[in-house]
Amino acid sequence: MTVEINSARLWNDIIESGKIGGTDKGGLCRLALSDEDRRVREWFVEVCRTEGCEVRFDELGNLFARRPGRRSDLHPIAIGSHLDSQPTGGRFDGVLGVLAGLEVVRTLNEHGIQTEHPVEIIDWTNEEGARFAPAMQGSGVFAGALEKETIFSCRDREGRVFAEELDRIGFRGDDICGDHPLDAYFELHIEQGPILEAEKKVIGVVGGVQGMRWYDLTLEGSASHAGTTPMKLRRDAAVAAAEIIVAVNRLAGEIGQGALATTGVIDAYPNSRNVVPSRVFMTVDLRHTEVEVLDRMEESLKEAVATICSKRQISEKLDRLWDSPPVKFDVECVDAVREAAKKGEHPLREIVSGAGHDAVYVSRVAPTAMIFIPCKDGISHNEIESATPEHVGAGASVLLETVLLRDRRRS
Amino acid sequence: MTVEINSARLWNDIIESGKIGGTDKGGLCRLALSDEDRRVREWFVEVCRTEGCEVRFDELGNLFARRPGRRSDLHPIAIGSHLDSQPTGGRFDGVLGVLAGLEVVRTLNEHGIQTEHPVEIIDWTNEEGARFAPAMQGSGVFAGALEKETIFSCRDREGRVFAEELDRIGFRGDDICGDHPLDAYFELHIEQGPILEAEKKVIGVVGGVQGMRWYDLTLEGSASHAGTTPMKLRRDAAVAAAEIIVAVNRLAGEIGQGALATTGVIDAYPNSRNVVPSRVFMTVDLRHTEVEVLDRMEESLKEAVATICSKRQISEKLDRLWDSPPVKFDVECVDAVREAAKKGEHPLREIVSGAGHDAVYVSRVAPTAMIFIPCKDGISHNEIESATPEHVGAGASVLLETVLLRDRRRS
Numbered sequence: 001m002t003v004e005i006n007s008a009r010l011w012n013d014i015i016e017s018g019k020i021g022g023t024d025k026g027g028l029c030r031l032a033l034s035d036e037d038r039r040v041r042e043w044f045v046e047v048c049r050t051e052g053c054e055v056r057f058d059e060l061g062n063l064f065a066r067r068p069g070r071r072s073d074l075h076p077i078a079i080g081s082h083l084d085s086q087p088t089g090g091r092f093d094g095v096l097g098v099l100a101g102l103e104v105v106r107t108l109n110e111h112g113i114q115t116e117h118p119v120e121i122i123d124w125t126n127e128e129g130a131r132f133a134p135a136m137q138g139s140g141v142f143a144g145a146l147e148k149e150t151i152f153s154c155r156d157r158e159g160r161v162f163a164e165e166l167d168r169i170g171f172r173g174d175d176i177c178g179d180h181p182l183d184a185y186f187e188l189h190i191e192q193g194p195i196l197e198a199e200k201k202v203i204g205v206v207g208g209v210q211g212m213r214w215y216d217l218t219l220e221g222s223a224s225h226a227g228t229t230p231m232k233l234r235r236d237a238a239v240a241a242a243e244i245i246v247a248v249n250r251l252a253g254e255i256g257q258g259a260l261a262t263t264g265v266i267d268a269y270p271n272s273r274n275v276v277p278s279r280v281f282m283t284v285d286l287r288h289t290e291v292e293v294l295d296r297m298e299e300s301l302k303e304a305v306a307t308i309c310s311k312r313q314i315s316e317k318l319d320r321l322w323d324s325p326p327v328k329f330d331v332e333c334v335d336a337v338r339e340a341a342k343k344g345e346h347p348l349r350e351i352v353s354g355a356g357h358d359a360v361y362v363s364r365v366a367p368t369a370m371i372f373i374p375c376k377d378g379i380s381h382n383e384i385e386s387a388t389p390e391h392v393g394a395g396a397s398v399l400l401e402t403v404l405l406r407d408r409r410r411s
Numbered sequence: 412m413t414v415e416i417n418s419a420r421l422w423n424d425i426i427e428s429g430k431i432g433g434t435d436k437g438g439l440c441r442l443a444l445s446d447e448d449r450r451v452r453e454w455f456v457e458v459c460r461t462e463g464c465e466v467r468f469d470e471l472g473n474l475f476a477r478r479p480g481r482r483s484d485l486h487p488i489a490i491g492s493h494l495d496s497q498p499t500g501g502r503f504d505g506v507l508g509v510l511a512g513l514e515v516v517r518t519l520n521e522h523g524i525q526t527e528h529p530v531e532i533i534d535w536t537n538e539e540g541a542r543f544a545p546a547m548q549g550s551g552v553f554a555g556a557l558e559k560e561t562i563f564s565c566r567d568r569e570g571r572v573f574a575e576e577l578d579r580i581g582f583r584g585d586d587i588c589g590d591h592p593l594d595a596y597f598e599l600h601i602e603q604g605p606i607l608e609a610e611k612k613v614i615g616v617v618g619g620v621q622g623m624r625w626y627d628l629t630l631e632g633s634a635s636h637a638g639t640t641p642m643k644l645r646r647d648a649a650v651a652a653a654e655i656i657v658a659v660n661r662l663a664g665e666i667g668q669g670a671l672a673t674t675g676v677i678d679a680y681p682n683s684r685n686v687v688p689s690r691v692f693m694t695v696d697l698r699h700t701e702v703e704v705l706d707r708m709e710e711s712l713k714e715a716v717a718t719i720c721s722k723r724q725i726s727e728k729l730d731r732l733w734d735s736p737p738v739k740f741d742v743e744c745v746d747a748v749r750e751a752a753k754k755g756e757h758p759l760r761e762i763v764s765g766a767g768h769d770a771v772y773v774s775r776v777a778p779t780a781m782i783f784i785p786c787k788d789g790i791s792h793n794e795i796e797s798a799t800p801e802h803v804g805a806g807a808s809v810l811l812e813t814v815l816l817r818d819r820r821r822s
Binding site: 191192193194195198210212214223224225226227228229230231233236238239241242243245246249252253258259260261262263264265266267268271272273274275276277280283285287353354355356378379380381 | 602603604605606609621623625635636637638639640641642644647649650652653654656657660663664669670671672673674675676677678679682683684685686687688691694696698764765766767789790791792793
């Protein structure tokens, strides 16, 4: 028996729900715990109940819509992501994973399919972290990675408190966050990168998430007059910064194997045309799937900074401010995704997620895997973020098939 | 006969007049045509009149204080610089050249010395250009290099008009700007660079002023996610900018002969930690004493930009927005400075000015030379700008002797 999802219906859900917090440029502004977040949650709860789901939400506002299975003693197979967005975000990031879950449930209902396990759709609270930092708060507390009380008391830039805003939109539940076992967790997401599109693949079988390390680097030289300071007497922080940027870029290339290294922020002081820069603040972002490779990259970075700064008489301060270790998803769950994609005859590719997702935290407490589909030009966190109805439909089909494979494994 | 200036008196003039617009950190905030500019001009006019000078000012507010010579048919030997400052400027830049002129007149009076030529002290209006751009407006119009009407109508950031502000402080004169022949012009100034101090020289015999070329460079790549964009698919504007900064720095070193090349401004967009920069705006400042060398430097810059941007698929826009050709001062005037410095047994060094001065424009219409003294750590345009009483005194002595040598040449 082949069960097909209704990709037009899913597309319509994306477009219709995208009107809540929709922007003029076709994107979304649906910040966590805002009125828009409340409205989209209310809409979602209503459609889920219409589909026969029991809807609960926990004390963090994480929302669970459960379609019962044949056996109530089995833990649910969960499908989730998030309905909040960046302030100028796109219509697919997060939304796709939740609404594809809804489409899976609709399809199961339409075809009268009874699963052994309950199937649950999850909307995690505040994945984006755009209004309340850090990101992935709902799934982070769920997985025990973040402290509940810290999250409750965090504030947005206007000083409004998370817990009060959660109360205000009416989505603080009684369930203890995390006291909710899952049989497995699957998250469908746009790639947010260009690989699938460039290689004309439709499905990314996500084996895990890269490790990431973030660094702040401050270089201090000496400001002097551009017209009167001989080259050899300069302590030029910009030239040192430039050499470090080149070295950072080179080290990723030399290590290869998908190593990524980026300097995203460069602030020069005094930033005046005829003054040799005295100071540069810059950031470095290193990513790789293996801890040992990240260690080597960090070592290369430290060496480059030390050598360049010593040569140019620049004092330096290099701080690692974040270290997110690589995540490997559950082999059986990843196998299920691959099998489902093959069954649907979708061009597929093994891929590693470069960005963080709720699945990173959930993988700590439940067998987890992710499915990627291409997005246009690899662009995300942008109103022009875009995906095709065909790819969206393919992703949801693979998701459904993956859930059914998981369900049969147990039965 | 040796005539000695009174260096304690000159130092006292610098300290006392420095209270007008003085800052808490020991610097000056005396923007052109501000109330502070008015007050220091009023003070200066009064002391000059006390010393028997006739004071006039032209339509641009340039101020001329003339001590009569024996022969009224000879043009004056002029000594000048400017009394305005940067918003957080130092007490010596400009001020030294004007007040050393006052000290020369005071010494001549004290010793009852009559010169053949009149001796004139000039305070040029708005040398700094900090409030009304561009810089060197008074001397620029005087030399016919800038249009009077353009200067009159230029506005500061609050929208106030030059001509109205000049009227407001009461220093718009009737004399036509530039209709004022000079026999010679001498300007004493702090070096604003580290060379004299580093080589323990007291007097810089300034042979001329470097040529300067200013460029704006905009690099456009493509913003993408730092965690998901493979290194080889990136169009990273920051890496291209870094390679160009390294190349700019290298080209000055390779050319040598005092060539200077500086990137002072670096603005990266979107300047976010986990986004590959899409765009960098940067500036390049090239300086050298020879036009042909500047041409070669410009060629190297263009080549580096083209090669790097082509390799990295970055689009580029390189604009030369300013080209100030090298200036060679009058050989006889420079000889006079050298002879005066030798007579005073001051350790001297031939030097080229890296920065612009009123003398650059004046040299177009009168035989001109400059005298430099060291400043601490080469720092200028800064409240911590500093020079020693000994060096200030030595500079004024050489200035006086230079004026006397010039005067005797003609007599």
